[in-house]
Amino acid sequence: MPQAPGGGQPPAESMSLGSGFIISSDGYVITNHHVIKDAEEVVVRLQDRRELVAKIIGSDKRSDIALLKLEAKDLPVVKLGSSESLKVGEWVLAIGSPFGFDHSATAGIVSAKGRSLPSDNYIPFIQTDVAINPGNSGGPLFNLQGEVVGVNSQIYSRTGGFMGLSFAIPVDVAMSVVEQLKAGGKVSRGWLGVQIQDVTRELAESFGMKKPQGALVARVLPNSPAQAAGLQPGDVIEAFNDREIPISSALPPMVGATKIGETATLRVVRQGKSQNIQIKIGMLPDEDPLAPKDPKEESKGGLLPRINLQATTPNDAQRAQLELPKTGGALVTGVKPGPAADAGIRPGDVILSVQDQTIRDAKHLEEVVKTLPKDKSVALLVHRRGGSQFLALKLKD
Numbered sequence: 001m002p003q004a005p006g007g008g009q010p011p012a013e014s015m016s017l018g019s020g021f022i023i024s025s026d027g028y029v030i031t032n033h034h035v036i037k038d039a040e041e042v043v044v045r046l047q048d049r050r051e052l053v054a055k056i057i058g059s060d061k062r063s064d065i066a067l068l069k070l071e072a073k074d075l076p077v078v079k080l081g082s083s084e085s086l087k088v089g090e091w092v093l094a095i096g097s098p099f100g101f102d103h104s105a106t107a108g109i110v111s112a113k114g115r116s117l118p119s120d121n122y123i124p125f126i127q128t129d130v131a132i133n134p135g136n137s138g139g140p141l142f143n144l145q146g147e148v149v150g151v152n153s154q155i156y157s158r159t160g161g162f163m164g165l166s167f168a169i170p171v172d173v174a175m176s177v178v179e180q181l182k183a184g185g186k187v188s189r190g191w192l193g194v195q196i197q198d199v200t201r202e203l204a205e206s207f208g209m210k211k212p213q214g215a216l217v218a219r220v221l222p223n224s225p226a227q228a229a230g231l232q233p234g235d236v237i238e239a240f241n242d243r244e245i246p247i248s249s250a251l252p253p254m255v256g257a258t259k260i261g262e263t264a265t266l267r268v269v270r271q272g273k274s275q276n277i278q279i280k281i282g283m284l285p286d287e288d289p290l291a292p293k294d295p296k297e298e299s300k301g302g303l304l305p306r307i308n309l310q311a312t313t314p315n316d317a318q319r320a321q322l323e324l325p326k327t328g329g330a331l332v333t334g335v336k337p338g339p340a341a342d343a344g345i346r347p348g349d350v351i352l353s354v355q356d357q358t359i360r361d362a363k364h365l366e367e368v369v370k371t372l373p374k375d376k377s378v379a380l381l382v383h384r385r386g387g388s389q390f391l392a393l394k395l396k397d
Contacts, residue, residue, distance in 0.1 A: 047103065063187065109128065122253055218390055238268065241264050329351065378394070
């Protein structure tokens, strides 16, 4: 578009389009956070073609739920169901305004429940194959009884269009958020203060477990409830308040839904033995305490030929940048094809421990590697981009 001389045209107003549904006759409406984010004004168009300006009561980025209020009475409301009773394979129906086509309905089945997405690990999403497109966000997902069981939120796509993978926020989770938004305009969630990962078959072998299950603690944050309770890297959390944890992604939603200050019981496997640990649930911070940081290399270090890896002892500047303790650890500066590469070790990783042995420096790592058994998986704890995780290393000679 041509610009006027001397500075161009004034910026055009942008408009966002989404869907929503009324949950009370006095005008409370649920939609997505990303639909109303940064909006100066929110206008709701009803089925009878009326348009009403809505007040934003509150919005929660982590759950992608927003609560609006209309100044109206005797509005038609949806019937709320339970996402907990929803079954995989059950038929569901989405209603919304894809590309502005009002009140469009699409149907499909529930593909999976309890899905965890990289950016939303506190929400156990409902995965469906219902066609969802821009404009559907915030609309209801119905079961065959006409009850709302979810809030359509996002799709997974490599093209930007629908590819058969759509995700809805369970209505039970949405209503829990709504109650908090009504009460105070913000949402608080439970927090342990650990970084977790899945237990692979190789890691289960290295920890002496019969099968891979639970959430493996890779890092315990300082001044967190987990640290106060005595949790340690290498612990495997198998149950939370007697609820089994088959995979690590099942734990955050359980913790997030727990009241702050409540005492919870964790069943933990530590060095092959099961024990119960009591932990007082804290409040999830607004900012992510596991923000990634990039290391800067200054020395390549020596080669460990048995695993084809180069490592050096981190200097003070690297420790400060990586938020490492003042002592301990070996900074990986190079990886060649071999056991280390097969285990997923990368340059920039800091090896903190090998099979329960805390690594003091690069020289100590070299000594420990010489003693490792062959044809058996051993667990390495590495610090990577601001977080920690376990990797399984297996030597063949």
